[in-house]
Amino acid sequence: MSTFIQISFSGLATGAIFALAAVGFALLWQTAGAINFAHGEFIALPAVIMLILGEMQPTLGLPDWVPVVGGTAIGGPLPEMGIIVAFVLTIPLAVLVLGWLFKVSLVDRLLTPGGDDIPLVIASLGLALMIREYLRVEFGAAPKQFESVFGNDRWRPGGIPVSADDVGVLVVCVLVILALQLFLRRTSTGRQMEAAAQSPTTARVLGIPVGRMVLYTFAINAVLVTVAALLVAPTTHARWDAGISLSLVAFTAAIIGGFNQVRGALIGGFLVGLLQNWSGYYLSSAYREAIPLLLMILVILWRPQGLFGIAEERRI
């Protein structure tokens, strides 16, 4: 039994990572109709940037009173402080480039209402290639360690290994996604965004600035991928090729959970993490990824709105 709990907890921790990867992808698809095959690279890129910025900390001469955030400080506070500050610095950069620039240069041009999705998908493939190869050449092919903002503490409640990082990622992920859900449902801006997503023409009639709402979506996505990078990189390490598997897992989790509900990505992520671990342990390690994939196929064929999504009216 404790084995089951152990691998389930670990699956949830990994699943939180998957959920973070999935939620931005789902949001873009749901709100802007943009299918972004470069999503994984959008996470890998900020991770590398934060690493570089974080290592640049000492030369920026930050004063000592900048607070240490998160976990237990080990040794000097400098590395952690570096990542936090790097994170704060990276957010506006991400919003500008991965949000605004991406939207304006690619999505607006390629995504016409009622038109083809394909050019944007291809362009995002090209973009993914660009980011990936740039990271490979510029940053090197070897993976680099990425400090966790939650520190390195480990505990063994009831004999089950639990790390501060696991718990931290889980908690933050749930909080972030619930916060996003609240924002979209309860705030006026959020509801306007949802309206703009469901029916742009009607929203315009109602006076909602659709263009701006879509821009907000991209901005939020940029923040989400940066947060995802911060939380994911300690486990996957900062690497040029992290994007590929992150993208795939984002697609799977988003579709299974239901991409038209933000919480769907959360549940989808957890589900994929759990299923992988369970099938890895009880069935076969070789096919641990197969069960989520099969589930994804089944979901698409028989319940395309996802397990927790809301069925949409199909208009012929």
Added chain:
Amino acid sequence: MSATTSTGERLAHRRDAVAEIDRGSLSWPLAAAAVAAVATVVLLPVGRSEFAGIMWLWAAALVAVLGLNLLLPVESWNGIVVKWASLAGCVAFLAVFPVGRTNSTLVDLGLFVVFAIVCVGLNLTHGFAGKISLAQGAFLGIGAYVSVLLDTGREVAVAGFEGTLPDLPFLLAIAVAGLTCMVLSVLIGFPALRVQGPWLAFVTLAFNLLVYLVLNNEVGLTGGSRGLRTLRVDLVVFGVDLFETRNYYYFCLVFLLAATALVWWIVRSPWGRAFKALRDNPGRAASLGVDVRTYTLLAFSIGAGLAGVAGALYARLIEYIDPRGFYIGQSFDFFLATVVGGLGTMVGPFIGVSFITVLTDRLRFTGDYYRVWFGLFVVFMMLAAPRGVAGSFNQLRSWLRARREAAR
């Protein structure tokens, strides 16, 4: 966003596009065609070319022929002569070019031919029948492994079954590889082709990943991640020894010409018209009694079958296969090639495949970042020419024709 878009919206968009042509605002397709031409001319002399003079002549002839195509009325005798002459020229070029080339060049050319077969198939499935597929990489792999397993008399052990596989003649192994893919594709297509666009993409993507898992893990059958060495020894077809890369290249070329002819024939036939109807307006096609399911399944399976045949050829071309070569990245490449070349055009796959093989290689003179440049090229092509190179060329031609007629 639902899995289908409203028909009304799509029709409205189409009207807008036509109106744009009339307004003469065709800067982007023109830019794309210009880029393609410039890229051709710029890239030609790159490399240790003793044929530089001939390359320039070639470029000049190309420009001349393109210009003629644009300006001559389609139905005139001149137009028809130019058309068949350019076709004959191309075939002659592909046939004559290998003379005097080195082994590595021939392998590269062979790769172009093999991938072109895959994209011709994908073009049928996606370009003509409108069904996106990200599984061509998987079918390439299935074709490769099936043909190799049947052609070498290997001993296999899988799921409790042990035995020695038969050692079939090479041609038969290729045929079985293609047929296996056709059958498999019908099996998945049957449930999967009900869904539209992005959903079908994800289903085929998942299928590709699953196939990869099987190829990688069933060590007793496929050798798993250790790969299989597939040397071209003892391969004699109709008295021709295929060990020589040059001979093997011609062998693959025959398949490419056959595949192109097959797709050309299908498109010209009543099936082809049904495909066009399906692609342009599935709702209306269904209401007119076009058997949507059968036709799309057919297109999908032919596309997969061609990829399977290509896989069989591919395995012997590079003489080593492992599951990594059939991962989702390969499917992305084929998808990219077909779209950037021009969906729904006969020539699009060739252009697209030349981009993913030749262009990527040629770009290496830019140094370590050459793939970044290629990615940028892809992005630019989508911005400039969402219909692909060939599609934009057609748009350009239509525009010029409309202008000619308006001027009368």
Added chain:
Amino acid sequence: MTKRPCWSKLAVVLVAGALVVSACGGDDGDDDEASGGGGGDDTTAECPDGDSVLMAMPYEANQPAGENWRLGIEMAVSEINEAGGILGCEIELDAQDTQTDPDVSRQVVADQVEDDPFVFLGTVLSSNTIVNMVEAQRAEIPMFVGAEAPAITDRDENGDNDFIYRASFGVDTASDKFVSYIADQGVESIDVIYKNDEFGAGGRDAYVAAFDEAGIDVGLDIQVQPDQTDQSAEVTQLAGGDGDAIFVFMTEIETAAFLDEYQSQGLDKPLYGGDVLSAASTIALVQPGAADGTTTHAGLNASAPVFAEWKEAYAEFHPDADPPDHNSIKGYTIVHVVKETVEQIGEFDNSKFSDTLHCATLTVDDEPGLLLDVSYDGNGDIDRESYIVSVVNGVGEIVETVPPLDNLDERGC
């Protein structure tokens, strides 16, 4: 809809044709027939290329392994050239980056073949080497690889390749040496965990075979997937295993994840494995202390006393580079192997090259640059002394030196 033949599209086929043409910049200078003749066929005592000899070096830039390989080779080439070259011929290096991509590496090697080098010095990674070695084989050019996958020298797999040579132990020979050490430690049963790819599976095969031969029972035989960072399920399985020890064969990322998980589950069986297990690069990725107690076998290890002097010379030659690792030594020594072999033949001749080097033992007395005596068997595998490395307090230390197997007569000689 009119049935207009869209023949302009056909004309645009010419664009594709032109692009295809541009791929092949008129390289019909040498007629490299597919049957593989024509590689370095100068059999005169003069230098193959005017007054120099061309050596092609395809390598993986951007990988520490590839970079160190290159640095070692460059140091050797520079020293040899200063001392007059090989038989009076200056060594010319053609360095090309293979982008750590098997298909690109094949193209790179194929392109380099056209320049008719005398030998290939590279590639280093097994995944690339397996694919690109065919090109050198066809051209009958000797190729020295840093890769360790068993399949590279396996004649059943590859057909007869008389032109492939290793720069360090292949996993199959290394496993014989390491397993006898493990058996000496009193291990009677062992559980194996490996990465499910070419490298990991090849290593697992070699080691399981060696364990069987040494009479060590293999209990659990578990795999992890490439890039799998959540190994709780697998490590939990290992925790329930019966082996006296655990054998780990993966690459860096999975090894790091494994060690962290192993440590966090509080397990303490001795860990043996491929040299990634004790490598400095892995230690940098794991929690403090997670790598302590791991023991690996290193074909070459830069901290061995025999390399001390060479290390100093390396630091002088490459003042800005990281300290050398086993890949630097691999690169350095193979250039000297080539030199010594050619000097023994007396001329630059490919076919005599393999006749001479196969089943030969080259000694440091004859060629100090070899740093260690080395023997080559009939397949291109080597035999040499090697080292057992154990991680103590986050640093790998040599705990034992393992002598050469001395079994050339059993290996095709």
